[in-house]
Amino acid sequence: MAIDAPTGVTVVSGAASTTDDVSYVDWPAIFAGILLASAISVVFISFGSAIGLNFLDFDGEGASPIWIAIAAASWFLWVQISSFMAGGYLTGRLRRRHFDATEHESDVRDGAHGLLVWAGAAVLGTIIAIGGIGAAVSTAGNVVATATNAASNAADVSVDPNAYFIDTLFRSNQPAAGGDISAVRDEAGRIFAQAALGDGTIAADDKTYLANVVAANTGLTPEEASARVDQVAAAVNDARLKAIETARIARNTGIIGAFLIAASLLISAIGAYWAAQKGGNHRDDETVFADVFRRF
Numbered sequence: 001m002a003i004d005a006p007t008g009v010t011v012v013s014g015a016a017s018t019t020d021d022v023s024y025v026d027w028p029a030i031f032a033g034i035l036l037a038s039a040i041s042v043v044f045i046s047f048g049s050a051i052g053l054n055f056l057d058f059d060g061e062g063a064s065p066i067w068i069a070i071a072a073a074s075w076f077l078w079v080q081i082s083s084f085m086a087g088g089y090l091t092g093r094l095r096r097r098h099f100d101a102t103e104h105e106s107d108v109r110d111g112a113h114g115l116l117v118w119a120g121a122a123v124l125g126t127i128i129a130i131g132g133i134g135a136a137v138s139t140a141g142n143v144v145a146t147a148t149n150a151a152s153n154a155a156d157v158s159v160d161p162n163a164y165f166i167d168t169l170f171r172s173n174q175p176a177a178g179g180d181i182s183a184v185r186d187e188a189g190r191i192f193a194q195a196a197l198g199d200g201t202i203a204a205d206d207k208t209y210l211a212n213v214v215a216a217n218t219g220l221t222p223e224e225a226s227a228r229v230d231q232v233a234a235a236v237n238d239a240r241l242k243a244i245e246t247a248r249i250a251r252n253t254g255i256i257g258a259f260l261i262a263a264s265l266l267i268s269a270i271g272a273y274w275a276a277q278k279g280g281n282h283r284d285d286e287t288v289f290a291d292v293f294r295r296f
Contacts, residue, residue, distance in 0.1 A: 024109055025116070029094035033117035037087030038124055041079055048075040077264045081271050087121060088114030088272030092279025107277050114276025118269045181217050188213065192236050200237035207233070
């Protein structure tokens with residue numbers, strides 16, 4: 001059964017149009033679409049980043065971080081979807097059509113090329129972003145580690161996890177006063193570190209010992225020394241809770257971000273498929289957008 005070509009399109013007959021070794025996948029058109037989609041993403045994401053940095057104020061007088069995050073996510077989603085659609089449209093417009101297919105089959109093949117543009121650009125973007133994501137994860141890990149160290153206010157307890165228990169083994173009932181108190185400070189740090197690694201509570205025996213040490217080395221009364229120990233313990237516990245809250249927010253943000261990226265990729269795939277079909281239709285209809293790209 002003969003299939004008529006679209007109006008205004010010339011069908012070239014010959015061995016090249018009937019041979020079985022001709023691929024229906026037009027890779028040059030796909031690569032062109034991938035390059036266009038990637039270029040649009042880089043340009044507009046960089047442009048959006050420059051605008052977003054103007055709203056950041058480290059003095060606390062800038063825009064709300066929540067609104068900045070919403071605006072950044074919206075901009076990223078718009079850029080991602082529109083860039084994939086632009087790449088898909090270009091590929092559909094450039095694809096060489098084989099006129100042994102029906103109009104419906106041609107639309108499907110145009111859309112499939114749009115999906116290949118989407119897949120290629122997504123893989124390329126992932127490869128490029130791996131370095132940035134790795135750096136961000138490393139930075140976040142350093143921040144959490146710093147907060148944890150500040151909360152523990154201790155020497156490096158990872159060197160000897162039994163240091164706290166050894167301290168309790170050789171603890172004196174009459175703490176020495178005056179002189180070099182570096183050993184006493186290190187032991188106090190290990191006590192607070194042990195509490196920070198747990199539920200933030202300092203054991204009663206440790207509180208009593210710290211109060212005696214503080215009183216012996218500062219000249220405070222036992223009541224004043226005990227109050228100071230409680231004050232520092234509360235501050236350490238507050239820092240620990242803030243570190244936990246920061247980690248929880250970072251985890252939830254990562255979860256929400258992952259779902260948004262997955263959803264936007266699915267929408268982008270649909271957009272690239274539709275745009276490639278639209279580009280193929282414009283190719284067949286010889287649409288030139290005379291009203292938009294007018295020659296002067």
